[in-house]
Amino acid sequence: MPAAPARPRTRSSSRLLLVCAALGAAGALLAIGLSWASIVAAPTALFFYAATTGVYAISALVAQRLLQAPGAGLLTALVTGLVSAPFAFGGFAHLPLFLAVGAAIEIPFALTRWRVWTGWWFWIAHPLGLLAMSALAFAALDAGRVHLWVYLVMWAIAILTAAAVTGAAQWIAWQLRRAGLGAVRKGRA
Template structure:
């Protein structure tokens, strides 16, 4: 993250704190539903991808998903049944969210890349959840329901993040914080060195 400003850090921290509150609520509600209605837990699992995707869609900068997701996990850690593991999970999710954009060297911020990333995250979440929840013990209908719920959740919450980012951008939250805006401003200034 080059050219990071205090304002960008504060914006990421605000999203991270809000994400931490959501993570905590999800952990307690999810703890009640994971063993009784696992597909409901799966449908809401994508909430962990919301803060990082929101920061990426809003600021178009490398590293903001990692920072925001890690902060969300850190804020949630004291209030979660899994404690500090919430921070570790936030870090892992942040890294996973950075990878598709890192591959493009943080030059592509199109909605389709967010959707592709969300689908990849859905595959990872689905596989992990199937193993952790013992999906092989469910009936075929149960397996299909759980797999579908965990697969579709990250892309759905990524689309929600894109929608929220558009709304926040219209409100002026990202003004002056996007890396592509700074690049555009630099290229439009006349070169006075010659």
């Protein structure tokens, strides 16, 4: 029985893994700092989490925008969680948070079967994923027991943070693409 023809090797899979690992490690540095800052911000925990939920996802957002590949955001979020776990306050208990972040930003793209990579779709999908994470964080913090004005301010902060983090991720990905990193298109090595 003849062997199936070998698929041509491309550098995109190695490039994808290395870029996801590098972005995940950079995101881990940010996550470690945020986890220790959360101790200091404990008295204002609801507002702190509303303002920082999106920041935990920035490396995954950059990877997804830069690489435009299925699973890039989830893989980067996983690397961020694994690298930050030994050093962050709470240790490996944060790993499910990063997996949830990665899944939340991948789901809108999975619904399109990873066929839509236009800029406007990122401006819809990323804030939706970040707001879903904010809703989970607020539920975990039992935010429903606070005054209505506090709850509304938390959501206003979360919405502004989602927009700001999405914009920052778009800009960082654009700068990295200008530097030579990014999606490998057909016909390119």
